[in-house]
Amino acid sequence: MWNKNDNQLLTFGGRLEVLRRMLFRILGVTAIIAVVIFVIKDVAWGILLAPSEYDFVTYRYMENFIQWFGIDFSFDKYVVGYL
Numbered sequence: 001m002w003n004k005n006d007n008q009l010l011t012f013g014g015r016l017e018v019l020r021r022m023l024f025r026i027l028g029v030t031a032i033i034a035v036v037i038f039v040i041k042d043v044a045w046g047i048l049l050a051p052s053e054y055d056f057v058t059y060r061y062m063e064n065f066i067q068w069f070g071i072d073f074s075f076d077k078y079v080v081g082y083l
Contacts, residue, residue, distance in 0.1 A: 054075050062075075
């Protein structure tokens with residue numbers, strides 16, 4: 001690898017070696033993250049589907065903000081059917 005204190009530059013093959021190492025690191029980290037998400041897939045699925053619930057935190061903030069102006073507003077409760 002190239003060191004700032006060293007005046008030698010990398011050859012083309014050296015650059016390919018650095019690229020290969022980085023690609024393997026990226027693939028490794030991606031695989032680890034995929035395994036972790038697979039293990040906690042129920043939690044991950046709940047986080048992804050959270051906006052589909054009527055009591056989602058952003059919806060509550062919107063209701064409070066609109067009601068702060070004196071407008072009577074609330075989201076209707078609904079049930080999402082899962083297949």
